[in-house]
Amino acid sequence: xxxxxxxxxxxxxxxxVVTSASYGATEAQEFLFRDRIxxxxxxxxxxxxxxxxxxxVLGVAAAWTVERTDVPGRGWWHGLMCAPLAVPxxxxxxxxxxxxxxxxxxxxxxxxxxxxxxxxxxxxxxxALRRLDPGLEEVSSSLGxxxxxxxxxxxxxxxxxxxxxxxLLVGLHLLAEYGALQLLNYPTLTTAILQxxxxxxxxxxxxxxxxxxxxxxxxxxxxxxxxxxxxxxxxVGAGAARRSTPIHxxxxxxxxxxxxVALVVLALGVPLTSLTRWLVRGTSAxxxxxxxxxxxxxxxxxxxxxxxxxxxxxxPVAWLSVRHRSxxxxxxxxxxxxxxxxxxxxxxxxxxxxxxxxVPALYQTLPILVAGYVILFLPRAVVSVRSxxxxxxxxxxxxxxxxxCSAPEAAxxxxxxxxxxxxxxxxxxxxxxxxxxxxxTLLLSPIGTTTLSVEFWSKASSVSYGGAAPYALALxxxxxxxxxxxxxxxxxxxxxx
Amino acid sequence: xxxxxxxQVTGLRVGFSGTEVLRGLDLTVPDGVTAVVGSSGxxxxxxxxxxxxxxxAAEGEVRLAGELMTPATPGGRSVPPRARNIGYxxxxxxxxxxxxxxxxxxxxxxxxxxxGAATDARVAEMLDLVELGxxxxxxxxxxxxxxxxxxxxxxxxxxxxxxxxxxxxPFSSLDAxxxxxxxxxxxxxxRTAGAAALLVTHDQGEALSLADQxxxxxxxxxxxxGTPLGVYLEPAxxxxxxxxxxxxLVPGVTNGGGTASSLLGPLPLKDFHDAGPLLLAxxxxxxxxxxxxxxxxxxxxxxxxxxxxxxxxxFFGHDATVRVRVDGHPEILTARTPADSVPQTxxxxxxxxxxxxxxFAQDGQA
Numbered sequence: 110x111x112x113x114x115x116x117x118x119x120x121x122x123x124x125x126v127v128t129s130a131s132y133g134a135t136e137a138q139e140f141l142f143r144d145r146i147x148x149x150x151x152x153x154x155x156x157x158x159x160x161x162x163x164x165x166v167l168g169v170a171a172a173w174t175v176e177r178t179d180v181p182g183r184g185w186w187h188g189l190m191c192a193p194l195a196v197p198x199x200x201x202x203x204x205x206x207x208x209x210x211x212x213x214x215x216x217x218x219x220x221x222x223x224x225x226x227x228x229x230x231x232x233x234x235x236x237a238l239r240r241l242d243p244g245l246e247e248v249s250s251s252l253g254x255x256x257x258x259x260x261x262x263x264x265x266x267x268x269x270x271x272x273x274x275x276x277l278l279v280g281l282h283l284l285a286e287y288g289a290l291q292l293l294n295y296p297t298l299t300t301a302i303l304q305x306x307x308x309x310x311x312x313x314x315x316x317x318x319x320x321x322x323x324x325x326x327x328x329x330x331x332x333x334x335x336x337x338x339x340x341x342x343x344x345v346g347a348g349a350a351r352r353s354t355p356i357h358x359x360x361x362x363x364x365x366x367x368x369x370v371a372l373v374v375l376a377l378g379v380p381l382t383s384l385t386r387w388l389v390r391g392t393s394a395x396x397x398x399x400x401x402x403x404x405x406x407x408x409x410x411x412x413x414x415x416x417x418x419x420x421x422x423x424x425p426v427a428w429l430s431v432r433h434r435s436x437x438x439x440x441x442x443x444x445x446x447x448x449x450x451x452x453x454x455x456x457x458x459x460x461x462x463x464x465x466x467x468v469p470a471l472y473q474t475l476p477i478l479v480a481g482y483v484i485l486f487l488p489r490a491v492v493s494v495r496s497x498x499x500x501x502x503x504x505x506x507x508x509x510x511x512x513x514c515s516a517p518e519a520a521x522x523x524x525x526x527x528x529x530x531x532x533x534x535x536x537x538x539x540x541x542x543x544x545x546x547x548x549x550t551l552l553l554s555p556i557g558t559t560t561l562s563v564e565f566w567s568k569a570s571s572v573s574y575g576g577a578a579p580y581a582l583a584l585x586x587x588x589x590x591x592x593x594x595x596x597x598x599x600x601x602x603x604x605x606x
Numbered sequence: 607x608x609x610x611x612x613x614q615v616t617g618l619r620v621g622f623s624g625t626e627v628l629r630g631l632d633l634t635v636p637d638g639v640t641a642v643v644g645s646s647g648x649x650x651x652x653x654x655x656x657x658x659x660x661x662x663a664a665e666g667e668v669r670l671a672g673e674l675m676t677p678a679t680p681g682g683r684s685v686p687p688r689a690r691n692i693g694y695x696x697x698x699x700x701x702x703x704x705x706x707x708x709x710x711x712x713x714x715x716x717x718x719x720x721x722g723a724a725t726d727a728r729v730a731e732m733l734d735l736v737e738l739g740x741x742x743x744x745x746x747x748x749x750x751x752x753x754x755x756x757x758x759x760x761x762x763x764x765x766x767x768x769x770x771x772x773x774x775x776p777f778s779s780l781d782a783x784x785x786x787x788x789x790x791x792x793x794x795x796x797r798t799a800g801a802a803a804l805l806v807t808h809d810q811g812e813a814l815s816l817a818d819q820x821x822x823x824x825x826x827x828x829x830x831x832g833t834p835l836g837v838y839l840e841p842a843x844x845x846x847x848x849x850x851x852x853x854x855l856v857p858g859v860t861n862g863g864g865t866a867s868s869l870l871g872p873l874p875l876k877d878f879h880d881a882g883p884l885l886l887a888x889x890x891x892x893x894x895x896x897x898x899x900x901x902x903x904x905x906x907x908x909x910x911x912x913x914x915x916x917x918x919x920x921f922f923g924h925d926a927t928v929r930v931r932v933d934g935h936p937e938i939l940t941a942r943t944p945a946d947s948v949p950q951t952x953x954x955x956x957x958x959x960x961x962x963x964x965x966f967a968q969d970g971q972a
Contacts, residue, residue, distance in 0.1 A: 504700040511694035512714030
């Protein structure tokens, strides 16, 4: 069971490699060694570097200010720092572009994507700072190091795995980003793949581009492994973790507050103001509420369905890795994560081609669309189901069996009640991700199926900003619960240890 | 209490993927508390889990209250855990976190008995048995202290009225003070309930103080099974002597006359041994440490005793453990001294061994 799930998730990667290998070397060379491709590579690389660096700087600085200083309203600031996650990047891009055309440049693209994705660095960094034993910093200052020196030599190395992990996520999201960059008129590999696919439909050129994109992703994963190395960053010794005393800002308070305010204005203020303006101005009497309602119900149905399927698929994988730990089961679990590094566009492209060639009856049908969602978001379900299975240790089932339960009865009376909330959370997490997914949906959705993101996209990309606004609002509302969950998880992670 | 033995294990062998963990065990638990004591990894938890039915035996028999649990014929089915009528208390208690105390205790009661007045009465009875107040019945496991959790786990195991309770290091997660108190309360409850108990522990003090019968285990075998006094005073071999009571082993030679000569001088032997080399097991409480010229030993000859040097001292308040090295020998002996005459590390002292000494024929030469 678990093996079958893992095989499904590896499908896109295998597809890209196999199809690309089937092209002749000269044919591929001719296509790949052109100026256009060089330009795309350069654009993608510098966006990657700029976006990751800016996101990391913003994320770490914000995390340190919120977690370690006595800036007023720390709880509120934490919420506000996470909030940009609730605005899908393509909605953020729409907010900026419909405000000023000036963001249609390299600087603009880096700014907009970083404002969308810096919470991916912020969240793990806050959790790491919270887990960090304040004793480390106390020892460092008792040994005569100043605060800046301590931060650089003690705190930063300790939180570096979290920062690196977050940066890797930002990088993967930037490689996969389509909507925002298309709106910002900044061509990258991903936007080129979709254009190529739209013009030729044969997908051969698109597949070669996808291979380049996959190589980028793998390079990024390898780079992160290399930098992280095999160093241990765990806390030495048990003992109760203490919370550190926040740094007293005193008269420096405005110095800490001003950047936070600026960040919130840029990341939330601009897109939300723009959205409100379009809602007020653009939603005329001609607005088609029936289409909005239809799109909303389709989105809801699709996301709940995909969430349930992903959760069911995650169960055997998580079960194997928790209850039957072995190198093979770990490999099965890890392999499901590869898809999370695959951009939605590669997964979509792979499923389109495979369905056309192997099972034409399935092309542009619901099962293929759901399969795409499951491949893309399975890791979220696996992580969630896994951690919930760990809440139900086998000793509990042993006890139940010694008290007269059969194995299925023990599962029903003990294990199921314990893991049910976690399973629910897994379904919710996947559903929320699905409800705002754009790229794979554009490629895979059956003709005539309109989801909120697809409908938003068709309006926003044809510069019908007013018509897009209600959809943008619906997408933001859908993203709020998942964002709230994530912000809580990072806080809990600290209080336990 | 009962005519049949609560537990009878005969020739039990258990292996995991080719490695034999239990190598032919025999154990009879008539009633009362039996402790299986051994260092970690000796197979004692495997024994417990095999008796509970969570592991299959490769060979041998397990009988509970006279009934055969292991397959009657090779390749046959063993009785599943749920039909064995045993209580099982794992490490850390493993209370069901989603159920409150009352529901945890009632978990093993028959379906019809899980709700209603009879259940409430049984839960109250069990809480009373493990000496917990009835106000705890609505609490959830995370709202209980470690000792309370262990008592609830025991109440849950005892509620269906098992003939045998299996306790797998139930006190190891508790801190020292709580451990002793909880241990005594648990044993009291088991005895009051009229069940037999098999307690697995690595703590020799726990085994000796709580059990009616002690089985000393090492490497998947029982070294000795007997009463606490029996295994302590008459250990079957040198390994049991060193494990129970921290005896130091010192080489000696006897000529068959009831004494042995050793680096500590001539020592009277507890049992008769034929002439030849011996291993002498000397317990800390037998070693007396005095300082040369000490006032308090002035009725003895001040020069009497074997000269030695103090290696280190662990002071416990009521007494102290002193480790000493006899001059010119590598052996280190442990001695207990009262709190008012504790020497310092590096002090020169005189050693005397009181009472008769346990001796074992040396391996390979016996």
